[in-house]
Amino acid sequence: MKVLIIADVHGNLEALKAVLADPHDALICLGDMVGYGPEPGACVRRILGENALVLRGNHDHALATGASPGCPPSFQWLAEATAQLGEAQLSTIERAALAELPLRVSHLIDGVPYHLVHATPTDPMYSYLEPTSEGWAREVREIGPEVLLVGHTHIQFRHHVAGRTIISPGSVGQPRHGDARAAYMVIEDGTFSFCRVAYRIERTVATLERSGIEPAAAAVLTQLLRTGQPSLFLTPRGPADVRPDAKDPGIHVLRGLQRQPRAVW
Numbered sequence: 001m002k003v004l005i006i007a008d009v010h011g012n013l014e015a016l017k018a019v020l021a022d023p024h025d026a027l028i029c030l031g032d033m034v035g036y037g038p039e040p041g042a043c044v045r046r047i048l049g050e051n052a053l054v055l056r057g058n059h060d061h062a063l064a065t066g067a068s069p070g071c072p073p074s075f076q077w078l079a080e081a082t083a084q085l086g087e088a089q090l091s092t093i094e095r096a097a098l099a100e101l102p103l104r105v106s107h108l109i110d111g112v113p114y115h116l117v118h119a120t121p122t123d124p125m126y127s128y129l130e131p132t133s134e135g136w137a138r139e140v141r142e143i144g145p146e147v148l149l150v151g152h153t154h155i156q157f158r159h160h161v162a163g164r165t166i167i168s169p170g171s172v173g174q175p176r177h178g179d180a181r182a183a184y185m186v187i188e189d190g191t192f193s194f195c196r197v198a199y200r201i202e203r204t205v206a207t208l209e210r211s212g213i214e215p216a217a218a219a220v221l222t223q224l225l226r227t228g229q230p231s232l233f234l235t236p237r238g239p240a241d242v243r244p245d246a247k248d249p250g251i252h253v254l255r256g257l258q259r260q261p262r263a264v265w
Contacts, residue, residue, distance in 0.1 A: 001025045003109055005169045005185040005192075007118070007151025009047070010059070011037025011085065012173025012225075013207075015182035016046060018199035019172050022186070028107075030151035030169070031057025031118035031125075034086045034098075035069060035079055036221060037173050038207040041089025044098070056101035057118040057151065058125040063090065064099035070126040074230075081217035106146060110190045115146040131157035131168070140164040156183050156194045167192065180228035201225055 002023070007030035009016050020027070027050045034040035040063070047054060059079065062069035063086040069079045086095075103124040105116045120127040120135075121142040129135045131153065140148060140162055148166045155177045156170035170183025177183070181196040205222050223231045 001110060002186060002188040003028060005030065005149060005187060006172050007169050008032045008057070008154050008171035008174060009037070009043050010035050010171070010173035011040035011043055011082070012182075012204050013037075013039040013042045013046070014201070014204045015173045015199045016043050018197045019182050019184045020046070020050070022184075022195070022197070024186075027052035028116065028149075029054040030116060030149060031055045031101075032059045032151060033057070034063050034090075035059030036082050038082075038085060038204065038211045039089070040086040041094070043173075044090060044094060048097075053105065053107065053116075054101055055105060055116055055118050055151075056098065056103055056125065060098045060101060061125055063087070064095045064097075078217050078221060081213050082211075082221075085211055085213070106144070109187050112190060113144070113146040114149050115143040116149045119150065119152040121148070128152060131155055131159055134161075136166050137162045140166070156185070156196075170194070170196075174224060175228045176224070176230060178227070178229045180226060 003026045004019065004022060004024045005028050006019060009029070010032055011034050027047070029047050029052050031054070033044050033047055037043070058069045061067060062079070063083070071079050103117065104121065107114050107116055115121065117124045119125055120129060120139045122139060129139070136159060148164065150166060150168050153168050154171035154174055155168060157168050159166045167185070169185035170177065172182045172184055175181065175183050179196060180201060181198050183194070183196050186193050186195055204225060208218050208221060220231055
């Protein structure tokens with residue numbers, strides 16, 4: 001049995017389609033189908049149409065309930081700038097369905113027990129831990145003897161702590177590890193592998209630019225899509241009230257740094 005594990009699609013339909021083209025028997029999504037990207041409605045319908053096991057992320061919860069997604073200040077204004085897209089593209093019934101998605105699930109895959117959550121077991125929607133943080137030792141004490149599968153970081157990693165394993169598939173729609181390809185994970189016959197696949201980034205960029213969001217937000221999100229890493233405006237030091245000018249020539253330099261596609265690994 002081949003299971004695709006995805007997370008943080010963030011309304012990027014082109015990236016999602018590229019990942020789902022990998023033949024599979026089952027799909028698990030660790031949350032955040034919406035937010036930041038231009039096509040949240042199509043992404044939600046495509047994932048739920050696969051009869052996937054889907055968890056609720058902080059952006060899914062925000063769209064469903066009107067709550068804040070709880071992003072750091074440097075990303076909060078981008079979440080606010082793109083929230084209108086989810087509100088316009090998903091019906092009231094579809095948004096309500098997001099609020100019913102589980103926050104955590106224990107699940108057997110090929111006989112191996114996994115604990116699934118978007119962020120962390122103690123704070124399933126919002127808490128952020130770096131891949132090698134000592135905080136994971138506390139988190140694994142909150143669950144049974146399962147492998148912990150998480151999203152939220154947008155970074156592929158495997159970390160061992162306190163005799164336990166934590167794995168993140170990375171982000172399909174907004175990778176932040178310096179590689180612009182869509183990231184995901186495959187579990188097959190009891191083993192797992194990290195994968196990345198090139199997709200039509202410029203189609204996502206064009207759809208984003210036509211979406212009607214403010215140009216400054218579109219420029220920063222475009223740079224992130226093309227390079228796979230946050231710009232200087234999205235570093236921990238970046239204040240929420242300092243927004244780059246979409247006409248700033250520095251933005252155009254960053255937008256030209258598209259990476260060349262590489263093979264899936």
